[in-house]
Amino acid sequence: MDSRPLRLPFVAFARPSPPSGRSRANASPVLQLQPPTTPNTDHDTALMAMFAAGDERAAAVLYDRFAPMLMAVAFRVTRSRVDAEEVVLETLEQAWRQAQRYEQSRGSLDAWLAVIARSRAFDRMRMDQRRTRHIVAIEDQPGGALLEAVDTGATPNGAAEASDARRLVVQALAALPAAQREAVELAFYDGLTQSEVAERLGEPLGTVKTRIRLGMIKLRDMLRPLAPEGRS
Amino acid sequence: MSAHTRAQLFELASGYALGALSPEETAAVEAALPDNAELAAEVLSIRETMGALLRAEAPIVPRAGLRAEWTQRAASLQRAREEDRHSATATITRITDVRHRRRSVTWILGVALAASLTGLAVLGAQLQKSRDRLTVAMAATEKRERQLNTVLEAEDGLLLAILKGNVASETGVQFFWNVRQKRGMVHAFHLRPAPVGRAYQVWLHTGTTVTSVRVFDSGEDGHALIEQMTLPDSPIGITSVSITVEPTGGSPQPTTAPILFGEMQRRTS
Numbered sequence: 188m189d190s191r192p193l194r195l196p197f198v199a200f201a202r203p204s205p206p207s208g209r210s211r212a213n214a215s216p217v218l219q220l221q222p223p224t225t226p227n228t229d230h231d232t233a234l235m236a237m238f239a240a241g242d243e244r245a246a247a248v249l250y251d252r253f254a255p256m257l258m259a260v261a262f263r264v265t266r267s268r269v270d271a272e273e274v275v276l277e278t279l280e281q282a283w284r285q286a287q288r289y290e291q292s293r294g295s296l297d298a299w300l301a302v303i304a305r306s307r308a309f310d311r312m313r314m315d316q317r318r319t320r321h322i323v324a325i326e327d328q329p330g331g332a333l334l335e336a337v338d339t340g341a342t343p344n345g346a347a348e349a350s351d352a353r354r355l356v357v358q359a360l361a362a363l364p365a366a367q368r369e370a371v372e373l374a375f376y377d378g379l380t381q382s383e384v385a386e387r388l389g390e391p392l393g394t395v396k397t398r399i400r401l402g403m404i405k406l407r408d409m410l411r412p413l414a415p416e417g418r419s
Numbered sequence: 420m421s422a423h424t425r426a427q428l429f430e431l432a433s434g435y436a437l438g439a440l441s442p443e444e445t446a447a448v449e450a451a452l453p454d455n456a457e458l459a460a461e462v463l464s465i466r467e468t469m470g471a472l473l474r475a476e477a478p479i480v481p482r483a484g485l486r487a488e489w490t491q492r493a494a495s496l497q498r499a500r501e502e503d504r505h506s507a508t509a510t511i512t513r514i515t516d517v518r519h520r521r522r523s524v525t526w527i528l529g530v531a532l533a534a535s536l537t538g539l540a541v542l543g544a545q546l547q548k549s550r551d552r553l554t555v556a557m558a559a560t561e562k563r564e565r566q567l568n569t570v571l572e573a574e575d576g577l578l579l580a581i582l583k584g585n586v587a588s589e590t591g592v593q594f595f596w597n598v599r600q601k602r603g604m605v606h607a608f609h610l611r612p613a614p615v616g617r618a619y620q621v622w623l624h625t626g627t628t629v630t631s632v633r634v635f636d637s638g639e640d641g642h643a644l645i646e647q648m649t650l651p652d653s654p655i656g657i658t659s660v661s662i663t664v665e666p667t668g669g670s671p672q673p674t675t676a677p678i679l680f681g682e683m684q685r686r687t688s
Contacts, residue, residue: 243490243493246490247486251486256476259477262476263476268482272485276492279489284496294470295467297470297474298473305469310685313654313655355475356471356472374434380439380441399433399437400430403436403437403465404433406468
């Protein structure tokens with residue numbers, strides 16, 4: 188039984204600003220707003236087509252659907268609301284520039300945006316030279332019962348959905364052999380290269396590459412219910 | 420042709436999706452992806468897994484004002500895109516006009532030929548020169564577009580500095596740095612050629628150091644598109660870019676005050 192701490196997923200303790208209470212009356216008359224992470228491939232394709240055409244209503248809809256999720260991804264890396272908000276804007280801007288290249292066959296929209304946000308957040312941390320490597324272990328947090336300690340100001344649907352997903356992610360990571368989990372966490376959550384992971388762990392590069400590969404493949408299999416075709 | 424076998428490329432797929440490969444490995448995967456649907460599907464499936472991991476974070480509501488900032492930025496981006504589109508259309512129109520003029524000149528030349536073989540010889544030579552100049556200009560434009568597209572295609576790790584300073588107001592210099600491909604480019608416009616015996620030198624600044632990356636000069640048209648720079652392995656710590664006027668061949672350290680200066684910033688492709 189592996190007793191090393193399981194570090195994921197990060198849970199934000201900082202209380203965010205309250206929701207704006209803005210009216211959504213100006214949203215697109217064509218696109219109906221969806222709960223934050225509900226998959227809807229046809230809707231996403233149409234949304235991105237409008238976004239690519241420069242439709243400002245589509246830009247607003249995209250923000251309303253994904254900004255809370257992108258904030259969470261960015262905050263997970265930057266640990267700063269200010270930086271995370273800038274990452275959200277950069278992510279949406281990159282999506283705007285690449286919207287014409289987006290195809291549903293290239294992956295779900297939320298995964299595409301989340302991966303962009305992760306990349307932008309790591310870029311920001313590298314550029315700022317204040318990257319923090321002390322991602323706090325779940326067990327190290329006060330009380331340790333983090334799965335119940337979420338206070339994000341998120342919409343109920345989004346929070347509940349993320350909470351379910353989080354439990355599945357925790358289970359999947361816990362099921363990985365400790366060595367694989369450690370290597371995957373360093374590469375995925377700390378943004379280290381495989382060489383940096385090998386150096387950090389004092390393991391041969393080839394060993395680390397294999398651990399990351401096997402770990403990600405196992406996670407893929409275990410998280411299949413969260414994939415677009417597995418969600419409903 | 421990739422030096423990696425199919426199995427080796429598949430072993431790199433997870434690391435590629437994570438952005439955890441070396442530049443050489445990254446380049447190998449990217450070279451193989453367009454022609455290897457299975458590899459592309461493997462990378463996509465790992466990215467979906469990453470998406471699942473990332474989506475599991477508890478959503479955080481941004482502050483109220485961020486939505487307005489985004490909608491304003493989106494509107495601004497769209498305006499810039501439309502201006503670029505109009506500019507491109509105007510350029511194409513100018514080229515079309517030149518072509519049309521060339522055709523007109525050819526017809527007139529035919530009439531002149533019937534009247535005067537001597538006149539034809541003179542005008543024919545002028546036409547050939549005009550056509551050659553046009554061909555060269557169009558080739559240069561196409562090359563410039565290809566080069567810029569190559570750099571701007573970088574999805575990650577593209578840095579940009581817009582340099583302005585103590586020169587003519589219309590002068591502008593853009594510095595691009597594709598970190599992943601370790602390629603850089605300087606694009607200068609309305610930059611008068613350096614004085615005789617002098618050249619322009621590009622410098623990267625950290626808080627304490629200055630590093631030369633390229634010596635160049637602009638053409639008679641005030642334009643320069645410069646590649647093949649000596650770039651550091653990492654952009655970490657580099658905050659700005661400057662250009663000074665130095666002796667031809669460059670200097671180990673700047674000997675004059677910068678005439679152009681810009682902050683380094685990330686640029687989304």
